[in-house]
Amino acid sequence: MKTALLTHADCLGHITPEGHPERVARLEHILHALEPLDLDRKTAPLAADDDLLRIHPESYIQDIRRAAPTEGFRQVDGDTFLCPGSVSAAYRAAGAAVRAVDLVLGGEAPNAFCAVRPPGHHAETDTAMGFCVFGNAALAAKHALDHHGLKRVAVFDFDVHHGNGTQDLLWDEKRALVITSQQMPLWPGSGRPDETGTFDTVLNIPLPPGSSGVVMQAAYRALAFPRLREFRPELIIISAGFDAHQDDPLAELNWSTDDFAWITSELCKIAGEVCGGRIVSTLEGGYDLRALSEATRAHVEELMKAAQ
Numbered sequence: 001m002k003t004a005l006l007t008h009a010d011c012l013g014h015i016t017p018e019g020h021p022e023r024v025a026r027l028e029h030i031l032h033a034l035e036p037l038d039l040d041r042k043t044a045p046l047a048a049d050d051d052l053l054r055i056h057p058e059s060y061i062q063d064i065r066r067a068a069p070t071e072g073f074r075q076v077d078g079d080t081f082l083c084p085g086s087v088s089a090a091y092r093a094a095g096a097a098v099r100a101v102d103l104v105l106g107g108e109a110p111n112a113f114c115a116v117r118p119p120g121h122h123a124e125t126d127t128a129m130g131f132c133v134f135g136n137a138a139l140a141a142k143h144a145l146d147h148h149g150l151k152r153v154a155v156f157d158f159d160v161h162h163g164n165g166t167q168d169l170l171w172d173e174k175r176a177l178v179i180t181s182q183q184m185p186l187w188p189g190s191g192r193p194d195e196t197g198t199f200d201t202v203l204n205i206p207l208p209p210g211s212s213g214v215v216m217q218a219a220y221r222a223l224a225f226p227r228l229r230e231f232r233p234e235l236i237i238i239s240a241g242f243d244a245h246q247d248d249p250l251a252e253l254n255w256s257t258d259d260f261a262w263i264t265s266e267l268c269k270i271a272g273e274v275c276g277g278r279i280v281s282t283l284e285g286g287y288d289l290r291a292l293s294e295a296t297r298a299h300v301e302e303l304m305k306a307a308q
């Protein structure tokens with residue numbers, strides 16, 4: 001079986017103002033880089049409101065639908081803008097996560113990557129934030145737990161920014177382990193080690209600016225991977241942000257494309273040990289187009305190797 005790739009043209013219809021880093025070209029470059037790969041290509045469906053209600057209140061979902069303009073842009077947060085196509089894009093991004101979980105848990109794909117935008121890991125329960133509208137990774141986790149009846153899932157977030165939204169949405173969820181590494185200090189400012197969740201199922205790993213892949217690998221080997229193995233998740237969900245790359249303009253970590261391949265390969269190894277290799281990965285950040293597309297391709301190629 002092949003690695004599944006979920007995407008939809010609607011995700012290219014989420015247009016942001018001129019100069020905004022989270023732009024259409026990001027996904028265009030990723031899709032171009034993935035074009036030659038032998039993937040099981042699937043159309044991302046629109047999420048159902050019943051899916052979104054697993055993580056967001058109805059009032060928030062309605063607010064987002066109402067906020068989308070019929071032309072131009074509407075700002076819903078300091079960094080987050082909606083255009084006429086944004087609601088469809090956000091529903092596809094969330095729907096991709098749900099469908100990817102169904103494919104992997106249904107045995108139709110060994111693992112899956114969702115090439116979607118807007119990203120999700122900064123969206124809190126009732127707050128759009130940091131380019132994010134719906135909490136795609138947290139939704140994948142809740143769907144796996146509540147719809148498929150899994151007992152334990154893990155979300156692994158290697159985006160350079162703290163996954164504050166995922167942490168917020170899963171703060172009280174003892175069936176979900178959230179591991180997130182982030183440059184600190186950096187926006188949004190949260191993600192200290194003492195933020196551990198109601199049931200001690202949140203692990204924050206701050207990394208100082210300038211940290212190389214060597215520093216990351218040491219931290220993951222010492223803290224993240226033992227915790228992940230100990231938790232024995234039945235599914236690993238990856239918040240795949242590539243903005244810790246040394247060429248990224250929004251942050252100051254110095255990881256290489258090979259580092260993203262290494263992380264993915266290690267996560268695939270752990271998934272092989274504890275959950276039959278089951279991984280669902282969804283795109284978060286990454287703002288240097290070349291670094292983003294190369295690192296995403298390296299990530300997906302590792303998923304493909306593990307799928308064989």
Ligand SMILES: [Zn+2]
Pocket residue numbers: 159160161241243284285286
């Ligand atoms: Zn980020």
